[in-house]
Amino acid sequence: MGTPVMSTLPPLNPPVRTLLGPGPSDIHPRVLAAMAKPTVGHLDPYFLQLMDNLQGGLRQLFRTENRMTFAVSGTGSAGMETVVNNLIEPGDAMVVCVNGVFGGRMCDVAERAGAKVTKVERPWGEVFTAEEVAAVVAQAKPKVVGIVMAETSTGASQPIQEISKVVHDAGALLAVDTVTALGGMPVEVDAWNIDAIYSGTQKCLSCPPGLAPVSFGPAAMDVILSRKTKVQSWYLDVTMLASYWGSDRVYHHTAPINANYGLYEAVQVILEEGLEACFARHDLNHRALKAGLAAIGIGYAAQEGHQLPMLNAVLVPEGVDEAQVRKDLLTRFGVEIGAGLGAFKGKVWRIGLMGYGARPQNVYLVLSALEQLLAEQGCRFEHGASIAAASEVYRGA
């Protein structure tokens, strides 16, 4: 029959890690506890009320009054696909800014949706000026311009406000990827006039991966509601999702209840701290890490002045076996950091200080461990130098 013999699985006992990579980040214990709360139905009055409250919380995080603000039942990449697939109809022109993996991914998603894609490209780690975007937009006359605010692959932060102006001056819609940015640095959907935005739960929201917060402004909703063709994905069709997340509560798909519990608690943790305090904490720990790394000769991959606080893409010192360091960090210290992707493969480490993970404890841990491992590999620096430098930043704060 070919039917395999039944056999049970090894017990589920995941190791306890300190997650300082590009995400998933360290999960807040309250969020893990929330994930295990009793499941209710997706049309239960309690869950419908929770959806309302969660939408209110997400509006605060995105700083928007957009009614269509909700959590897509998929990871950040599903959020990207939701935004692109709902705004684009076959044959529409789209401009995508590409200076890392996720801009590239957006091109792929847009082409699959039938867009005629024009890329604006920059070397990895650099950022775009409003002028260069304006020049391409003037030529391509796109319906939508897509850009990544915080490139997880390069650690570069892209100023959005000026780009929003040139995009709207040209009559296009602006779609922004804030998978890594949201909750770790200011994201101002209404003030910056962002038409469509998506994020993920597993970065600065300190929540396991699985949901993608999104928000659509009035101009984007006008475009979506006047489409000539159906959205090519049934699962991600905002016109249908609007009936479930909107006041009608019409059944669409069965929402991931417990994942929404986790996101709810994660949003709550941030609202309790306050967004400004949360951004300041990310910035402080980033500066401490940066000072500590500088003291042992490790610099940043992204353009100075545009380095993300929550994702530190740093240059591997010459002669160091970077994969061995990551492996030792994981197996000897339980610390996960990320490898470089694409153009940065083998050259860059990505150290995340995201959400709950952005704490002095973690900065000291990763610096101490890195000092030891780099010393073992023959790097020379004064022992304790990174700790002293980080400490100085904290003392001055």
Added chain:
Amino acid sequence: MGTPVMSTLPPLNPPVRTLLGPGPSDIHPRVLAAMAKPTVGHLDPYFLQLMDNLQGGLRQLFRTENRMTFAVSGTGSAGMETVVNNLIEPGDAMVVCVNGVFGGRMCDVAERAGAKVTKVERPWGEVFTAEEVAAVVAQAKPKVVGIVMAETSTGASQPIQEISKVVHDAGALLAVDTVTALGGMPVEVDAWNIDAIYSGTQKCLSCPPGLAPVSFGPAAMDVILSRKTKVQSWYLDVTMLASYWGSDRVYHHTAPINANYGLYEAVQVILEEGLEACFARHDLNHRALKAGLAAIGIGYAAQEGHQLPMLNAVLVPEGVDEAQVRKDLLTRFGVEIGAGLGAFKGKVWRIGLMGYGARPQNVYLVLSALEQLLAEQGCRFEHGASIAAASEVYRGA
């Protein structure tokens, strides 16, 4: 600025329900505990090993040796979209069997993927014969035939094996929806020659919604790997997912780690019980419920001989305010059952006995509560009749 004033959310305190609707079903306590275990990275050696083991477990549930057996990072509907979008290229012919909501949904998904869809239709609650499917397939010459094995909207069970034969005799591929079936009744991917199959976690697997187990056989993979066009969804592209879930472990998207923990534990719980014992338990509790309902004059909506064990779609007695009964069940007894959808709206209740929920405790609870509420609404029957009838089934087992 329009920025809303920051305000925190009400505490997260979901009520404890007994979930006897069409899903989500009652979650096994071990599964809830698994969801809260420490998150690791999606490329952590532990997680990669867990993926291997989970795939092995899913193969046992699907009774297949298909290498491409894994969990899609979305709910059952995303599983449907994964199967359809990967098999279909624009212009391909597809036949879809429609006798309820989910067959209808499959048509919509297929049309969005560019398929020329031919429907085989049956009134809600009835099932298809191999002959009628053969007749339509002979005319339409489809690339793919899609059918729902267990229609959650009608409680009807569709025999798959004979249909598989006529589909393959005509040279088409067979895609089967087992969102509700898997884990509650025999599903034999290899023995029945099913080419592509999907399920969900929130039915008989007793796991919160959020993932969609899928499996693709060799013929389906040949079709997918020789596509002329890209799969229209990047997120659900099996050619790329194969690199992450396959031996290469190439990063695609960030897998929902904790949801996979939950599914892992859910599969483990089933493997420990044994599939045959699990099916027998579903059948026994279904028969007890059916006998109990019959004793108070409640019959089934689906064709006799084709009634699902895990989803009992039953006819609301005449003169009963069905919405009030459901509301009272929820608020006074903490029991969720489902309303009728579409053609069955207002006429049918859907009582799920799925996975961990398929227990005598729940059968007695829902019968006792229904007796009380129906008596309050003026229905006349001997009090305790349903309990006595159910008990007789259990005693005879």
